[in-house]
Amino acid sequence: MIDSILAGNARFRSDEYAPHEDYYHTIAEQQKPKVLWIGCSDSRVSEDIITNSRPGTLFVHRNIANIVAFNDVNIAAILDFALLHLKIKDIVVCGHTRCGGIAALETGNVEDSYIADWLCIASEALDKTEAAARRRKLTHEQKMELLVQENVKLQIRHLSQIAVVKRLRKKRHWPRLHGWVYRVETGGIDIVVDGNEVGRSG
Ligand SMILES: [Zn+2]
Numbered sequence: 001m002i003d004s005i006l007a008g009n010a011r012f013r014s015d016e017y018a019p020h021e022d023y024y025h026t027i028a029e030q031q032k033p034k035v036l037w038i039g040c041s042d043s044r045v046s047e048d049i050i051t052n053s054r055p056g057t058l059f060v061h062r063n064i065a066n067i068v069a070f071n072d073v074n075i076a077a078i079l080d081f082a083l084l085h086l087k088i089k090d091i092v093v094c095g096h097t098r099c100g101g102i103a104a105l106e107t108g109n110v111e112d113s114y115i116a117d118w119l120c121i122a123s124e125a126l127d128k129t130e131a132a133a134r135r136r137k138l139t140h141e142q143k144m145e146l147l148v149q150e151n152v153k154l155q156i157r158h159l160s161q162i163a164v165v166k167r168l169r170k171k172r173h174w175p176r177l178h179g180w181v182y183r184v185e186t187g188g189i190d191i192v193v194d195g196n197e198v199g200r201s202g
Contacts, residue, residue, distance in 0.1 A: 023054070023056075027055065031059075032056070033058055033059040034090065035058050036088045036092070037060045037091075038066055038068060038075075040094075040095065040096055041062045041064055045182055047060060047062075059078075061075060061078045064100075064115065065151060067122055068158040068159045070158065079162060079164050079165065080164060088175060089175050089176060090178060091177050091178065092178045093152055093179050094179075094180045094189070095151055095152040095179075095181050095192075096181060097148055097184050097185060101119060102147055104119060105123070105151075121158075122151050122155075124154055125153070126147060128150050128154075129143060129146050148181055153179055153193060155179075176195035177193065177195050178195030179195075
């Protein structure tokens with residue numbers, strides 16, 4: 001497997017890098033990504049590929065179940081750098097269908113304690129979804145779909161409460177916060193939170 005990844009890099013150099021050498025030399029000097037992407041670590045949701053974006057387009061943070069945690073130095077540093085230095089004005093939180101992290105959140109059957117602790121941060125989305133599932137008599141599949149969406153909405157709310165984001169949005173009306181769900185079954189993206197709407201309403 002490792003050999004095929006290195007062989008893939010050789011093909012990338014010959015088929016993509018070499019024909020677009022000017023572009024790659026420009027971004028080698030300085031990156032100017034326009035979007036911060038917060039996604040899941042799942043191997044099926046590679047942001048550059050599913051959005052057909054070249055290197056240099058997206059500044060990226062990925063973790064299990066695309067969670068925006070408070071007291072997380074990792075995401076805090078990412079946000080500082082993305083917003084204060086790169087001046088990125090759009091943040092996308094992208095969840096996805098058939099997310100293993102979200103499935104574990106729903107069943108609660110997680111033996112690894114760090115993963116269980118991590119998923120606790122999304123428990124508000126689970127409570128909301130379970131109430132809606134009972135009220136609307138959702139099937140398990142519909143419930144899982146709703147949970148993925150509710151988790152994205154919750155993480156957008158978390159993001160909007162983080163100090164640097166809150167301060168900038170109050171003063172400058174950016175970053176805009178976009179909530180999306182990528183469908184692994186079709187390759188399509190659904191908009192769950194319209195960042196432009198959120199931006200306008202402040
Ligand atoms: Zn996932």
